[in-house]
Ligand SMILES: Nc1ncnc2c1ncn2[C@@H]1O[C@H](COP(=O)(O)OP(=O)(O)O)[C@@H](O)[C@H]1O
């Protein structure tokens with residue numbers, strides 16, 4: 232088996248006396264789509280933030296490309312987030328003063344590309360995700376589905392090794408939800424990005440390569456198949 236791209240061992244995260252994660256593990260390879268499911272409050276978002284270098288665990292380790300994320304400096308960790316990770320959250324969190332195209336180009340530019348090149352890459356992602364027509368408009372003047380597609384484009388345009396998505400379609404109606412989700416999964420698959428997808432949606436989970444179920448801050452025990460009696 233190839234070495235994991237992203238792995239966590241024995242993660243604990245506590246908020247005061249309240250344990251959000253209690254011995255959670257995780258391991259995934261490049262190009263996989265992993266769905267994280269579980270009841271509300273089970274620790275899914277906390278797990279995603281810890282894996283993404285956004286929240287230091289109380290104890291335990293997170294390895295990305297063989298490096299211990301929380302032993303790096305803040306600056307090194309932000310650099311990894313900027314250059315290697317993409318993020319899609321429930322609300323698109325686009326900058327309201329910029330067009331969709333400029334929003335998508337911004338992180339590419341922050342990654343050191345020239346503005347023209349960044350806009351060209353952004354343009355090609357708006358075409359791939361079917362929002363080229365709306366690309367010059369500001370977020371407030373387009374639909375929620377278009378905003379989420381722009382958020383996916385923004386996450387993909389820097390060619391991240393890992394895309395972290397936390398309930399990315401949670402605010403969309405059901406017709407849009409399936410379509411946007413499929414676009415996210417296909418985009419990651421075609422770029423070879425690992426997708427770590429927190430979702431409530433059973434359809435979403437079934438579209439992933441693998442499902443990790445979180446219950447009370449740790450991985451749910453795998454149901455054992457006992458096979459047919461003889
Ligand atoms: N910033 C916080 N401060 C205190 N408790 C928190 C905070 N964030 C999450 N929690 C608690 O940690 C547990 C897990 O939360 P979360 O990871 O958001 O779960 P999920 O995403 O599965 O709904 C919950 O009990 C939640 O109330």
Ligand SMILES: [Mg+2]
Pocket residue numbers: 275276277
């Ligand atoms: Mg959550």
